[in-house]
Amino acid sequence: MSQKKDDMSTETVGLGRRRFLNTAALTGLTLGVAACNDKPETAPAASGTSAAAPAAHASSATHLKPGELDTYYGLWSGGHNGDVRVLGFPSGRELLRVPCFVPDALVGWGITNESKAVMGTKPDGSLRYTVADTHHLHASYKDGNYDGRYAWVNDKINARIARIRLDYFVCDKITDLPNVQGFHGIFPDKRDPVDPAINYTTRVFCGGEFSIPLPNDGTDANSPEKYRSLFSCVDAESMEVRWQVLIDGNCDLVATSYDGKLAATNQYNTENGYHYEDMMSAERDACLFFNIARIEEAVKAGKFKTLPGSKVPVVDGTRESNKDAKTALTAYVSVPKNPHGVNASPDQKYFICAGKLSPTATVIQLTKVLDWFDGKMEKLDDAIVAEVEIGLGPLHTAFDGRGNAYTTLFLDSQVVKWNVDAAIKFHAGDKSAKYVVDRLDVHYQPGHINATHSETIAADGKYLAVGCKFSKDRFLPVGPFHPENEQLIDISGEKMVLLADHPVRGEPHDFIMFKRDIVKTKQVYELDDSPLAIKDAKESGVFRNGKKVTVKLTSQAPAFSMREFTLKKGDEVTLILTNLDKIEDLTHGFAIPKYNVNFIVNPLETKSVTFIADQPGVFWCYCTHFCHALHLEMRTRMIVEA
Numbered sequence: 001m002s003q004k005k006d007d008m009s010t011e012t013v014g015l016g017r018r019r020f021l022n023t024a025a026l027t028g029l030t031l032g033v034a035a036c037n038d039k040p041e042t043a044p045a046a047s048g049t050s051a052a053a054p055a056a057h058a059s060s061a062t063h064l065k066p067g068e069l070d071t072y073y074g075l076w077s078g079g080h081n082g083d084v085r086v087l088g089f090p091s092g093r094e095l096l097r098v099p100c101f102v103p104d105a106l107v108g109w110g111i112t113n114e115s116k117a118v119m120g121t122k123p124d125g126s127l128r129y130t131v132a133d134t135h136h137l138h139a140s141y142k143d144g145n146y147d148g149r150y151a152w153v154n155d156k157i158n159a160r161i162a163r164i165r166l167d168y169f170v171c172d173k174i175t176d177l178p179n180v181q182g183f184h185g186i187f188p189d190k191r192d193p194v195d196p197a198i199n200y201t202t203r204v205f206c207g208g209e210f211s212i213p214l215p216n217d218g219t220d221a222n223s224p225e226k227y228r229s230l231f232s233c234v235d236a237e238s239m240e241v242r243w244q245v246l247i248d249g250n251c252d253l254v255a256t257s258y259d260g261k262l263a264a265t266n267q268y269n270t271e272n273g274y275h276y277e278d279m280m281s282a283e284r285d286a287c288l289f290f291n292i293a294r295i296e297e298a299v300k301a302g303k304f305k306t307l308p309g310s311k312v313p314v315v316d317g318t319r320e321s322n323k324d325a326k327t328a329l330t331a332y333v334s335v336p337k338n339p340h341g342v343n344a345s346p347d348q349k350y351f352i353c354a355g356k357l358s359p360t361a362t363v364i365q366l367t368k369v370l371d372w373f374d375g376k377m378e379k380l381d382d383a384i385v386a387e388v389e390i391g392l393g394p395l396h397t398a399f400d401g402r403g404n405a406y407t408t409l410f411l412d413s414q415v416v417k418w419n420v421d422a423a424i425k426f427h428a429g430d431k432s433a434k435y436v437v438d439r440l441d442v443h444y445q446p447g448h449i450n451a452t453h454s455e456t457i458a459a460d461g462k463y464l465a466v467g468c469k470f471s472k473d474r475f476l477p478v479g480p481f482h483p484e485n486e487q488l489i490d491i492s493g494e495k496m497v498l499l500a501d502h503p504v505r506g507e508p509h510d511f512i513m514f515k516r517d518i519v520k521t522k523q524v525y526e527l528d529d530s531p532l533a534i535k536d537a538k539e540s541g542v543f544r545n546g547k548k549v550t551v552k553l554t555s556q557a558p559a560f561s562m563r564e565f566t567l568k569k570g571d572e573v574t575l576i577l578t579n580l581d582k583i584e585d586l587t588h589g590f591a592i593p594k595y596n597v598n599f600i601v602n603p604l605e606t607k608s609v610t611f612i613a614d615q616p617g618v619f620w621c622y623c624t625h626f627c628h629a630l631h632l633e634m635r636t637r638m639i640v641e642a
Contacts, residue, residue, distance in 0.1 A: 062090040062488065062500045072452055072513045074465065075137055075164075076486075077153055079507035082132030084153050084164055084171075089452075089463055089513055092488060092502045100162040100171040101132030101155045108599020109171075112607045113574070114530075118174055125610070133157045135509040136253065139166070140236065141190040142200040144258050144348075144457035146512075148519040150236065152186055152204050159183040161206055161234055167522045173239040177232050178310035180244075182210030185254035185265055188236060193260040193293040203242065205290075206232040207251025207265040211272060214246075215308045224274055231265060231290060231317065243299050245317035247330065248272055249286060250279075253341050253396075257366050258348040258457070263290045266335065266342040266353045270319075279338070286332040287342055287353045287362070289369050290317070294329050326375045333369070334381050335362045341396040345405070346459035350385075350420065354394035354407055361394055361407055362387045363420060363427075386427035388435060390416050398451040400461030400491055404437060408446035408466060415440050415449065415466055415489065417496060440496040442487055444470040451491060452513045464489040464496070465511060475503045484508065523584040523603070530606035534578040537561040549613075551575040555588040555601060555623070558630035564637035571613040571640075578606040581627075589624030592638060600625050616642040 064070065070088030078085055082102030086095045101119070103110025110119060110127055120128040133156040140150040151164045159180040163173045177183050185207035192198035211227040213220035220226040231245040249270035256263045267286045269279040295315055298304065304313035316322075317330035325331075336358030343352050353362040368383035377383070393411030400406070406417050422435035451464040471485040483503035490497040527533045534540065534552050540561040543550040549571045554561040555578070567573060579588050579601035591598040597609050623634040 061490065062092060064091045069516065071516060072463065073516055073519060074511055074513045075139065075151055076504075076511040077134040077137045077509045079134055079505075079509060080132070081505070082134055082155065084134070084137060084151065084162075085504075085508070086169060089465075090488060090499065092486070092500055096169055098164055098169055098171060100153060100164070100174065101129065101134065101158070101160060103127065103130060105598055106600065108597075108607065108609075111597060112599050112609055114607055118171060120174060120176070129155075129158050129160075131157060132160075135184055136186045137510050137512065138187050139512060139514070140188055140201040141456070144190055145453070146456060146458075146514045146518050147200060150201070151512075152188065154183050154186045154206065156182055156184055156209070159208070161186065161204065161239075163236075163239055166519050168525070169521065175234060175239045175241065177206060177208070177230075177234075177241060178244075178312055179214060179216075179307050179314070180206075180208040180230050180232060181212050181216075182208065182250075183232075184209040185251055187254040187256050187263070189256050189260050189263070189292070190258050191260040193296075201236050203292075204234045204236055205254050205256065205263045206234060207254045208232065209250050209252065211250055211269065211274065217308070224272060224278075227272055227274060228318075230314070231263075231288075232312075233292075233295075241312045243295060243304070243313045243315065245290060245295060245315050245330065247288060247317045248319050248332075249288065251288075252339065253343075255342045255344045255351055255455075257344065257351075261292060262366060262369060263292060264288060264342055264351055266339040267332075268338040268340075270332070283337055284334045285337050285339060287335050287339070287351065287364060288317075289331040289333065291329055291331070291373050294327075294373075298329060325372050325380075328373060331369060331372060331380055333364055333383055335384075336360055336387075340394075343397040343399070344455050345420065346399050346401050346453075346455065346457055347403070348457070352397045352405060352407075352420075354397055356393060356395060356410075359389045359392050359394065360387050361390050361397065361405070361418070361423070363423060386420070386423040388418075388423045388426055390418055390436065391439070395447055396449045398449045398454040398464060399459050400451055400464075401453070401459030402461050404461075406449060406451065406464055406491065406496075408442075408449045410445050410447065410469075413442055413444045413446065413468075415442055415446065415464070415496065417491070438495050440489065440498060442466050442468055442489075442498070443474050443485055443501070444468055444472060448510050450511050450513060453515070454512075456514075460515075462490075462492055463499075463513065464491045465513060467508060467511070471503065474501055481506075524582055525602060525604040525606075527578070527604050527606075529604075530578075532576050532578075532608055533604075533606040534561075534576060534580075537580065542566065547572055549573050553577045553590075553636070554580045555590070555634075556580045557586060557588070558628035558634045560621070560623075560634065560636040562636055564639060566639045566641065567613040568641050569613060569616045572610065573613050574608055574610045576606065576608040577601055579603055586627055587625045588627050588634075590621060591624045592621050593619050595619065598624060613640045616640045 072089040074087035076085040084098040099109035109115045137153040159177040188201040189203045208229040213226045233242040249267035251265040299313045322328035335353045336355045339353045340356035341354040363386035371377040391409040395408045397407045417438040422433045425433040448467045452462045468485040486502040488500045537554045589600045619638040
């Protein structure tokens, strides 16, 4: 077998790419990329033209035949759309959009009473916010790997965090962070810092990016010394804010250690300035570490304050108040100024900060940070075990589980593959250590990056996704507003191979990818999931209590349980709809013309809407989601008497 493969590889050397792929297909290879991995020398060199060339591989490496399923799920933050996108890989097909912070007309998010309760409303019942800016997304852990329970995503504009249930792929809770503006970085813990029996996510950490006067009541707008950011801890189950830490500087990303003891955020503007030039004045900023056990001990002991309008405990994590290592709650490790990104290596040893304005990556050893907290190390910056040049504009880093890191270079429009151990050797004085392994041009100006199971102990080094902020000449022009370019890269071999481009609507940021067997989805709801569920069509009807009217309705293809229902002008109506179909993928919709009502109900799901019947007449309520050969006939009349 191996001899045959070697012979085939030798014969294909020097062939054109198209002929090579044909040859590979004839010899029974299912993936063109597999041949590249067997013979790394056949992978393209890192140049602008050769980076685009592997697109020929896409048809064989990423195309799935009808009926074939993807190997991995991908969860993508939806940017200004305020949602989470679910993709399959290697195909890159979009499977679902999970609305969170912004109304969605397809599912009725922001229209149904259930979704409004999650999103938050004003006293008049209207949505508190209708815009969002989602950036960062991560999932829950158990034993160092994803466990398929939850994912969380932030809303930077309004300082909100949303939780997505991965059994139904729906947003079930949203929490507003008090005292925070520009909530940016997010990361769940991986186990408890004290109790070894708690080997799963119980907390989610949130980095506040914008420094604001605290309290922010308009009295200290021109007093920079009053401006501070807050680092927040949210309970993974209740979604309540457990505590906050007052800090110097602005938070960017967040990372957590595998032992649960440390959380960290890379920081810019440790100068605490509010003008551009002030934020850039210092030559170094920080990767700020939080000692979780000590913070929670301080909260338990009452060593905190609260801010006006909030009962959340706030402890002091400023640099000035945490000079004594043995009592410190925080530790500010020095890194080049205005860093962009901090990521945890799957070997559980290091956090890596990318330099952004510096062409360097900084490797911080976590045991040394803990040594400093324990008073065993005099200089905190001795926790830095490498600071090496990797290219221009380094932003974010992913891992393959084989000791290699992959960092986006925004200015170079490249992904650089570098070996962490070799970088440490080089930093220690071994100038013969070659830490840069490979470079690949991407298109263009890459930001976020992630690989399959990258920040877990199960990192498998199969696929790498990179989010490019500019697409220019990569797709058909559609006017001034270009799509962004998400690119898929094979990293299973020594050389990176570009597999595919995927145009996406802006502006997504972060993403994760994990094997499909991690998630156990439910295809049909449980009736008992909703206390309003109508379990039998015979329970349908119109129930009046003065001007307040409840309409109970069921759907079962191809009909609603009532042919019509009658209301009076001025009624406050709550309509409850249960889909009694138990068949997978048999979803119904419900729309009321002129009343701004449109939503779907999945099998055995219940949703409700409340509205004022202020327009008299006959209104055909119809199913909006194709369900049956008689779908067009699936209607009921809403009669509003004058």
